[in-house]
Amino acid sequence: MMPGRGWRLPFRLLGIPVSLDPTFALVLPLFAWLIANQVGAFATLLAQVGVVLDVDALTTGYTPYYLGLASALGLFASVVVHELGHAVTARMYGVQTKMITLWFLGGVAQLEDMPRARGAEAVVAIVGPIVSGALSFLFAGALQLFGLQGGFAFVIAYLALMNAGLAIFNLLPALPLDGGRVLRSLLAMAMERERATVIAGNISRVVAVLLGIYGILTFQLFLVIIAFFVFNAGQAEVYAERARQVFEGRRVADVMTADPVTVDLDMPLLQFRQLRAFKPHPCYPVVDADGVLAGLARIDDADKADDDAPLSTIVKQAETARPGEDLQRAVQRLAGGEAGRLVVVDRDERVVGILSRTDVVRLLQNEAAPA
Ligand SMILES: [Zn+2]
Structure with missing residues (x-):
C-alpha cells in the first residue's frame, strides 16, 4: 500500500515535483472538519499554557471551519517541509528524489535509491523529525515573541503542537517511519543489512500492535489505521530488502526471457488476434x-x-532495457510501468529479450529463501 499517481502541483520545490x-482530496476536508470541531477544546488547552484566546469569537459562525481549513493546510505544508528535509539530505549523498507525495497518512519522499554509505540512511531519516521539531519551536517562538492574537494565533499554536507531534510520532522505532529507518541503519552497522531489516521489521510489528491497542483503548480510529499500515509496511520493507539482495549483482540478461516472439509491423490485425490461440502472451514486441x-x-x-487495419494502428511505445543493465534499476522501471514488461534491445535497437514481472517473480521464488 503506497500512494499512487496523483495530481501534480504546477510547481517544483527545490527542483522536486x-x-x-x-x-x-478526502483527508484535507476531513482534517479541516476534525480541527474545526476541536477549536473550543484546543483554545481551552492553550489557555493553560498561557496563550489566552477569545474562545467565543473563535467558535462563532463559520470561524471554526476557516480555522480548521487554515490549520489543515498549514499541517500539510509542514509535512512537505519535513519531506524536503529528507530530500535535501539524500541529495548530499548523491541520491535524488523522484517525487514528494501527500496522501492520507502524510507525506512520502520517493528517493531514487537509498544512500549506500554506512549510516547514511539514519542521517537522511533523522533530519525529518529534526525539521518538524524545528518548525514546532519556530511557531511556538513566533507566538510568544509577536504576541499573536485571535484566529492567527490559534493556527500558529496548532501548528506548533502538531509539528512537535509529527517529530515524536516519526521517531517511533517502526519501519517505514523515520525512527524505524534510523534503527535499521544503526543495526546494519553491526550486522548484514538484510538481518538488520528483519530485526527492525520484527520490532516494527511489536510497535504497531502496541500503537493499535493504544488507539483502540483511547477510541482514536486514525491511530488504529496507522497501526495497521505500519504493521504491513514493516513486513513489506523486509520483503523489499530480501528482493534487493537477490537483484544485487545481476543484470537484465541473466533474468530476461531471451529471443521472444516478435510480430511484424505490417501484420494484419486478424492474423495478430489468432496468436491468442497458441501463445499465452498478452502483448508482443513489434518490429519493422x-x-x-x-x-x-x-x-x-x-x-x-x-x-x-494494419498492426501499426494499435502499436504503443514500448519501455526498453539493455541486456547489460543493472537488474535493480530495470525492476524499478518495471514496477512503475503500465505494460508490466520491458523490451530488451541491443545497441541496434533489435529485440533480444523480454523482462516481465513474471520473470522477476520467478527469480524471487527461486532465490529468496524464506526466513
Ligand atoms: Zn520523515
Missing part, C-alpha cells in the same frame, strides 16, 4: 522490416480495432 494522491523495435502491441487492443 510534488503530487497529491487522490486520498488527499529491418528488425528494429517499433513498439508493443496488446492482443486486447486488437479486438477493438478494424479487421483490415
Whole structure:
C-alpha cells in the first residue's frame, strides 16, 4: 500500500515535483472538519499554557471551519517541509528524489535509491523529525515573541503542537517511519543489512500492535489505521530488502526471457488476434522490416480495432532495457510501468529479450529463501 499517481502541483520545490494522491482530496476536508470541531477544546488547552484566546469569537459562525481549513493546510505544508528535509539530505549523498507525495497518512519522499554509505540512511531519516521539531519551536517562538492574537494565533499554536507531534510520532522505532529507518541503519552497522531489516521489521510489528491497542483503548480510529499500515509496511520493507539482495549483482540478461516472439509491423490485425490461440502472451514486441523495435502491441487492443487495419494502428511505445543493465534499476522501471514488461534491445535497437514481472517473480521464488 503506497500512494499512487496523483495530481501534480504546477510547481517544483527545490527542483522536486510534488503530487497529491487522490486520498488527499478526502483527508484535507476531513482534517479541516476534525480541527474545526476541536477549536473550543484546543483554545481551552492553550489557555493553560498561557496563550489566552477569545474562545467565543473563535467558535462563532463559520470561524471554526476557516480555522480548521487554515490549520489543515498549514499541517500539510509542514509535512512537505519535513519531506524536503529528507530530500535535501539524500541529495548530499548523491541520491535524488523522484517525487514528494501527500496522501492520507502524510507525506512520502520517493528517493531514487537509498544512500549506500554506512549510516547514511539514519542521517537522511533523522533530519525529518529534526525539521518538524524545528518548525514546532519556530511557531511556538513566533507566538510568544509577536504576541499573536485571535484566529492567527490559534493556527500558529496548532501548528506548533502538531509539528512537535509529527517529530515524536516519526521517531517511533517502526519501519517505514523515520525512527524505524534510523534503527535499521544503526543495526546494519553491526550486522548484514538484510538481518538488520528483519530485526527492525520484527520490532516494527511489536510497535504497531502496541500503537493499535493504544488507539483502540483511547477510541482514536486514525491511530488504529496507522497501526495497521505500519504493521504491513514493516513486513513489506523486509520483503523489499530480501528482493534487493537477490537483484544485487545481476543484470537484465541473466533474468530476461531471451529471443521472444516478435510480430511484424505490417501484420494484419486478424492474423495478430489468432496468436491468442497458441501463445499465452498478452502483448508482443513489434518490429519493422529491418528488425528494429517499433513498439508493443496488446492482443486486447486488437479486438477493438478494424479487421483490415494494419498492426501499426494499435502499436504503443514500448519501455526498453539493455541486456547489460543493472537488474535493480530495470525492476524499478518495471514496477512503475503500465505494460508490466520491458523490451530488451541491443545497441541496434533489435529485440533480444523480454523482462516481465513474471520473470522477476520467478527469480524471487527461486532465490529468496524464506526466513
Ligand atoms: Zn520523515
